[in-house]
Amino acid sequence: MGRAILLDKVNIPGIRAFEVYREHGGYKPAGKALLGMTPAQVQQEVIKSGLRGRGGAGFPTGLKWSFLDRKSDKPRYLVCNADESEPGTFKDRYLMEKLPHLLIEGLILSSYALGVKTCYIYIRGEFKYLVGILETAIHEAKKNNYLGEKILGTDFSLEIYVHPGAGAYICGEETALLESLEGKRGNPRIKPPFPAYKGLYDCPTVVNNVETLATVTSIISMGGDAYSKLGIGKSTGTKLMSACGNINKPGVYEIEMGLPVEDFIYSEEYCGGIKNDRMLKAVIPGGSSVPILPADLILNTAKGQPRLLTYESLAEGEFISGSMLGSGGFIVFDENACIVRNTWNLTRFYRHESCGQCSPCREGTGWMEKILYRIEHGQGRMSDIDLLVRIAKNIEGNTICPLGDAAAWPVASAIRHFRKEFEEHIK
Amino acid sequence: MLKVTIDNILIEVEEGTTILQAARMIGGKVVPPAMCYYTSLKGSGGKCRSCLVKVAKGSAKDPRPIPKLVASCSTPVQDGMVVENTISAEVQEARKGVVEFLLINHPLDCPVCDQAGECDLQDLSYGFGMEETNTREPRREYPVVDIGPLIKLHMNRCIHCYRCVLAAEQLTKKRAHGMLYRGDTIEISTFIRTAIDSDFSGNMIDVCPVGALTDRSFRFKSRVWFLNPMDAHRECSHCSGKVAAWMFGNEIYRITGRKDTFGELEEFICNECRFEKKDISDWVIEGPRKIKRQSVISGNHYEQMKKGSIIHPIEGTTEPQE
Amino acid sequence: MNTGNSVNHHLFVRENKAVSFSDETLEKVRSLIRRYPEGRQKSALLPVLHIAQEELGGFLSVDTMDYVASLLNLNPIEVYEVATFYSMFYLDKMGKYVLEVCHTGPCAICGGEDVLQHIRDYLHIETGETTPDGMFTLKEVECLGACGNGPVMQVNTEFYEHMTARQVEKVIEDLRQKQGEEGTSKGWAEQFS
Numbered sequence: 001m002g003r004a005i006l007l008d009k010v011n012i013p014g015i016r017a018f019e020v021y022r023e024h025g026g027y028k029p030a031g032k033a034l035l036g037m038t039p040a041q042v043q044q045e046v047i048k049s050g051l052r053g054r055g056g057a058g059f060p061t062g063l064k065w066s067f068l069d070r071k072s073d074k075p076r077y078l079v080c081n082a083d084e085s086e087p088g089t090f091k092d093r094y095l096m097e098k099l100p101h102l103l104i105e106g107l108i109l110s111s112y113a114l115g116v117k118t119c120y121i122y123i124r125g126e127f128k129y130l131v132g133i134l135e136t137a138i139h140e141a142k143k144n145n146y147l148g149e150k151i152l153g154t155d156f157s158l159e160i161y162v163h164p165g166a167g168a169y170i171c172g173e174e175t176a177l178l179e180s181l182e183g184k185r186g187n188p189r190i191k192p193p194f195p196a197y198k199g200l201y202d203c204p205t206v207v208n209n210v211e212t213l214a215t216v217t218s219i220i221s222m223g224g225d226a227y228s229k230l231g232i233g234k235s236t237g238t239k240l241m242s243a244c245g246n247i248n249k250p251g252v253y254e255i256e257m258g259l260p261v262e263d264f265i266y267s268e269e270y271c272g273g274i275k276n277d278r279m280l281k282a283v284i285p286g287g288s289s290v291p292i293l294p295a296d297l298i299l300n301t302a303k304g305q306p307r308l309l310t311y312e313s314l315a316e317g318e319f320i321s322g323s324m325l326g327s328g329g330f331i332v333f334d335e336n337a338c339i340v341r342n343t344w345n346l347t348r349f350y351r352h353e354s355c356g357q358c359s360p361c362r363e364g365t366g367w368m369e370k371i372l373y374r375i376e377h378g379q380g381r382m383s384d385i386d387l388l389v390r391i392a393k394n395i396e397g398n399t400i401c402p403l404g405d406a407a408a409w410p411v412a413s414a415i416r417h418f419r420k421e422f423e424e425h426i427k
Numbered sequence: 428m429l430k431v432t433i434d435n436i437l438i439e440v441e442e443g444t445t446i447l448q449a450a451r452m453i454g455g456k457v458v459p460p461a462m463c464y465y466t467s468l469k470g471s472g473g474k475c476r477s478c479l480v481k482v483a484k485g486s487a488k489d490p491r492p493i494p495k496l497v498a499s500c501s502t503p504v505q506d507g508m509v510v511e512n513t514i515s516a517e518v519q520e521a522r523k524g525v526v527e528f529l530l531i532n533h534p535l536d537c538p539v540c541d542q543a544g545e546c547d548l549q550d551l552s553y554g555f556g557m558e559e560t561n562t563r564e565p566r567r568e569y570p571v572v573d574i575g576p577l578i579k580l581h582m583n584r585c586i587h588c589y590r591c592v593l594a595a596e597q598l599t600k601k602r603a604h605g606m607l608y609r610g611d612t613i614e615i616s617t618f619i620r621t622a623i624d625s626d627f628s629g630n631m632i633d634v635c636p637v638g639a640l641t642d643r644s645f646r647f648k649s650r651v652w653f654l655n656p657m658d659a660h661r662e663c664s665h666c667s668g669k670v671a672a673w674m675f676g677n678e679i680y681r682i683t684g685r686k687d688t689f690g691e692l693e694e695f696i697c698n699e700c701r702f703e704k705k706d707i708s709d710w711v712i713e714g715p716r717k718i719k720r721q722s723v724i725s726g727n728h729y730e731q732m733k734k735g736s737i738i739h740p741i742e743g744t745t746e747p748q749e
Numbered sequence: 750m751n752t753g754n755s756v757n758h759h760l761f762v763r764e765n766k767a768v769s770f771s772d773e774t775l776e777k778v779r780s781l782i783r784r785y786p787e788g789r790q791k792s793a794l795l796p797v798l799h800i801a802q803e804e805l806g807g808f809l810s811v812d813t814m815d816y817v818a819s820l821l822n823l824n825p826i827e828v829y830e831v832a833t834f835y836s837m838f839y840l841d842k843m844g845k846y847v848l849e850v851c852h853t854g855p856c857a858i859c860g861g862e863d864v865l866q867h868i869r870d871y872l873h874i875e876t877g878e879t880t881p882d883g884m885f886t887l888k889e890v891e892c893l894g895a896c897g898n899g900p901v902m903q904v905n906t907e908f909y910e911h912m913t914a915r916q917v918e919k920v921i922e923d924l925r926q927k928q929g930e931e932g933t934s935k936g937w938a939e940q941f942s
Contacts, residue, residue: 075786087854087892125799125837126893128906131940139942161784162941166795166835168609169891183791183821185606185834190473190501201789242897244855250897288854288892329896331855342854349853349891355834356587356606356613358474363528366611370564387561394524397495398476565754572760582756605826607833612756618829619811620760 003230003256005218005238006211010098016133018140021101027146029220030108034152037220042113046216048224050236055081055172055209056287056327057402058311061216067196068114069204077205078116080107080213081177082123082130085169086287087349088329091240092210094252096123096130099214100137104160106213108146109220111158114206118159122177125166134162169353173401174207176355187357188401209327211240231257235310239328241270246334248272261285261307261314262299265332278334282417285314286326288346289406291413292339293323319413340425343414344372350407361404364395368411380426389415429506430487433457433480434514446499446510447478451689458689459512460522460551462529462636463588464500466691471593472500475586476525477551481518484509496521519555526555532567532611533637534583542638544651544723547690548586569614574604575622577702578632578640582614585639591615591631598695599625615639626665629701633684633692644702645681652723654680658713661704665697671716679705688719758833761840763811774804777938778820790821794831797821798838799937808839836890844879844886846924849903850912852889855896860913864900865889867914871921884925907934 004010014020021027033042047062068076080103084092096103107119123130138160141147149157163181165171171180175189178200199205215237219227228236235257241264244250249272255264264270265280274280283298284290301307302321307314314325333342351365368391371384392408399405415422428439433450434457440449448466450458459480464472472478478500482493487507496518499510512518530552537543569582587606592615595602603625604617617623623631632640651673659672659682673681682701684692704710718725770778778797785792797817798809805813814828832838839847850865865876868887872880879886895901898910902917909920 084894085892088896090894090896093894124894125795125835126903126906128799128937128940129908129934132935135940135942163784163792164796164799164937164940166799167837167890168835180795181792182789183794183831184827185609185830190498192503201786244896244899245858250899252897284854331858331896333858337858342858345852345857346854351610352836352891354610356608356610359476359525359528359586362587362611362613363531366567367528367531367562367564394521394528398479398521398524400473400476400498568755570757601824602826605830607830608758609834609836612758614756614758616758616760618761618826618833619763 003238004254005222005227005230006095006102006214006240007099007252007254009102015098016100016137018101018137018144021099022144025221026101027105027141027144029217030105030146031152033109033220034112034154034156039113039115042109042220045219045224046113049219049227050224050231050234051212051215051219051227052235052311053209054211054215054239054327056086056289058325061208061212064196064208065110065114065206067194068206069197070115072197072204074203075118076114076116077200077203078107078111078114078119079174079177079181079200079205079207080119080121080210081172081174081207082121082127082210083165083169083172083177084127084210084327085124085172085353086289086327086329087346088244088284088331089242089287089327090244091242091252091328093127093130094242095210095214095240096127096134100134101141102217103134103210103214104137104141104147106216107160108141108151108158109216110206110208110213112156113216116206117157119161120181120200121160121162122171122181123162123164124171125164128164131162131164138162168355169349170355170401170403173403176401177207178205185355187355188403190400232308232310233312235312235325239309239325241309241328241330243271243330243332245330245332246275246278246337247332248275255309257308257310259309261309264309264330265299271330271332274332274334276334278336280332281335281337282333282339284323284329284331284333284410285309286324287329288331288349289402289409290324290326291319291322291409292417293321293413294417297321297417298323319409320416323413339414339418339421340372341376343411344369344376346410347372347407350403350410354403354407358400358404360395361399361407364391364404365407367391368407372411375422375425378425380422382423382426384426385415385419385422429504429508431504431506431508431510433510434512440504442503444504446480446482446497446502446504446508447472449504450499450510450512454688457512459499460547460554461500461689462547462551462586463590465590465593465634466689467695468590468593468597468634471588471590473498475529475588477522477529479518479521479525481511481515482508483511483515523555523557526551527557527561529586530556530560531562531564532583533586534566536584539647540581540584540638541641541645541647541651542584542635546638547636567611572616573643574617575624575628577629577643577698578623579643579646580615581639581641582616584637585615586637587613587615588636590634590636591640594631594634594695595623595625595628598627598630601625626697626699627695629698630684630692630695633686633695636690642681642683642701644705648680649675654724656716656718656724658685658716659710660713661700661710663697663700665699667694667696668700669694670696670700670710672710672712674707677707679707679710681705685716761811763815766810766812768805768810768812768816770800770804774800774938777941781941782821791823791827794821794823794828795835796937796941798828798832802838803937807843807845808841842879845884846904847886847888848917848921849888849890849893851891851893851895851899851901851903853892855892856899856901859899861900864902864912864914864917868917868921871918885921 459478462475479496486505
């Protein structure tokens with residue numbers, strides 16, 4: 001199932017440079033669109049492709065674009081979310097480091113479709129070295145008239161700027177990102193209004209993930225219909241999976257949607273099996289916020305069907321026996337891994353990353369962390385387990401932004417599937 | 428006009444009205460509690476989550492329910508919307524959860540807190556709090572600081588509503604304090620050693636829903652329920668001069684703004700009126716303020732008052748009560 | 750680490766020391782401001798704070814932040830609010846090299862916590878402390894987004910991956926050797942074209 005759509009050029013020496021990228025077919029899609037297609041046609045291809053947001057939520061990209069307020073006379077903005085901070089996820093970093101021009105081209109195409117003249121790439125501050133790489137790529141594209149005024153002689157003009165964050169997971173949430181881009185604390189906004197109407201500087205704004213926007217280049221290159229034929233059902237195309245944890249070959253892999261999880265974990269082409277020939281214990285398949293699944297439920301659904309890498313298959317059984325594809329951050333645990341310690345660890349992460357704005361998240365994440373710390377350090381009480389479940393339930397769905405859910409799900413799912421381990425820690 | 432039903436009561440409101448505002452128009456039990464929203468402070472609301480309600484029907488056009496509970500203070504009404512507050516078990520449960528979250532790090536110092544008796548968190552706990560605490564973890568503790576000569580900051584009591592930050596931003600020339608740091612250690616602070624001095628800074632005390640910001644000139648002077656709040660006014664060049672004077676006999680213990688049924692100030696007042704005019708001769712006393720029957724402050728003070736009776740201004744005053 | 754229950758963010762002191770960027774950096778700052786619409790110069794706050802931290806002493810003193818506030822026409826409290834929110838900004842003097850070890854999930858299951866403990870033992874400092882010679886400050890950080898190459902350590906915004914006990918010792922000794930030499934990696938101001 002190995003199918004390189006996004007990463008087809010990744011191994012070409014020097015591909016980071018404009019000239020090399022163009023020699024290998026780069027910027028052809030941009031030329032094709034700007035010189036031969038209307039913005040509406042470009043958007044139509046994206047709709048046809050069935051592309052869904054690759055940042056975690058999986059919302060259809062074409063539909064998100066269609067919400068953009070086009071009646072407003074204010075400028076419109078496209079913001080590329082490169083604040084990749086979800087534990088277990090490191091695909092965007094790889095993509096930007098290896099193929100910066102693929103992203104720039106995706107931004108040009110998307111901006112053209114959306115009628116955007118200014119685009120910002122919001123990148124997490126820890127990726128300082130990527131700021132230079134992207135700025136260089138922008139500079140090269142500008143020199144070659146793919147950016148700046150009157151691109152390729154058309155009436156379309158576009159500027160792209162890279163904007164660094166400074167260490168805050170919450171800025172991956174799109175409205176927190178916009179606040180941060182405006183030079184403020186990364187407090188998510190109260191919605192409505194949504195960014196499509198009131199986004200950056202109160203102007204209509206689209207925020208998309210790096211991989212999503214890079215994929216637009218592939219879609220224009222091959223056509224929306226052809227792209228939609230890849231994958232299964234509503235999970236079209238390919239997805240970058242970043243695999244880490246106790247496996248032989250951690251790394252970023254492009255898979256066609258529908259690859260069985262078992263193949264992904266055990267085949268030499270991908271993860272290469274569990275390290276030191278140990279047994280698989282559990283997997284968090286979509287970045288640290290999605291529910292953890294024990295080995296039997298990650299390989300097969302509760303109904304006994306092989307679990308596939310698609311939005312639908314991973315979600316099958318909902319939160320009773322399923323999880324989510326999320327951002328594709330695939331974290332593998334071997335038989336020696338301690339689920340309690342890992343749950344405490346991730347809860348500490350969410351406590352640290354909560355912006356502190358709304359009560360359930362600010363107080364709930366800290367409370368859960370303190371309890372889990374006690375359990376992990378031998379001072380747990382049996383009643384703590386149900387208390388954790390109750391706290392997680394009181395956070396979930398009641399917060400301003402999804403960080404509350406992201407903090408609640410790992411705790412709730414770990415207890416759901418590994419309750420015995422918690423009990424043994426307490427005994 | 429838009430039609431909205433809240434707890435089976437139908438009301439017509441103008442476009443742009445939030446669910447909370449619509450509920451306040453109905454009044455009574457259907458009004459969700461609000462700890463961070465403040466009508467006159469732009470950008471307030473959405474944070475404390477105590478006003479969460481269920482939208483059982485989105486609108487006449489799109490009758491689907493909203494899957495998650497919404498903050499009623501920041502969700503605009505749609506035509507045909509059906510909202511559930513007190514009649515929804517889910518809402519009541521969630522609100523209990525929110526109150527629990529607000530209390531796990533709140534000190535149990537009501538007996539020595541100047542806000543006791545007029546504290547929104549006390550009211551909320553009375554309504555939705557549990558009898559026992561489920562937390563065994565030590566509470567978060569901050570040192571107590573004076574932010575200037577007028578205001579005391581007990582960060583331990585703060586529920587992080589941002590009202591004082593918005594008040595400073597919107598009422599004073601140069602805001603000197605803000606919400607600093609992140610997560611469960613966020614803190615109202617000036618960051619550097621400095622005094623907050625501005626003509627309107629005292630309003631931060633009145634907008635604070637809890638005892639985090641208190642009046643240093645009233646510190647430990649009296650429990651509020653031993654005092655008689657009177658409407659009073661004076662000629663003032665900075666503000667309207669319309670205040671509530673909290674009296675014991677003929678002595679003024681403190682001056683605050685006048686709060687409405689929902690605990691919000693009718694008008695912001697200046698620091699001169701609040702802190703410098705404590706003599707009865709400074710004021711024209713209009714008469715007792717109408718206090719909700721349920722409030723501890725009304726306890727035994729106005730026995731002669733009949734439910735719903737109107738207080739008339741005393742002779743010699745020109746301003747009728749609003 | 751379970752953070753304590755006592756929160757004591759001390760109040761900082763304005764020393765009124767004159768701080769300023771070089772003319773070259775000032776020009777860069779002006780060009781950064783031009784990237785955002787007129788009147789939206791606050792947008793440049795994060796990039797300018799990065800530059801300020803790097804070029805004006807390795808941390809953000811009150812004077813540095815007041816200077817940035819004046820450059821961007823902001824009320825100083827707006828800068829304090831932002832600087833205290835983001836974990837990459839330091840409010841206190843740091844060592845010449847800040848060792849930031851990731852201890853979040855994926856790094857932790859690959860030995861991140863052991864690496865952290867080894868540095869504590871090797872340098873005889875606890876998390877948050879600086880060695881007496883002012884060379885190293887140790888920090889625990891959350892996910893750096895390089896989980897496939899864990900355990901990961903960041904030294905002054907440069908990534909060191911696949912760390913082991915022996916590896917970190919070597920990194921530390923190499924940094925000691927380099928004392929006085931400037932790093933080879935580009936600074937914040939140079940990242941922007």
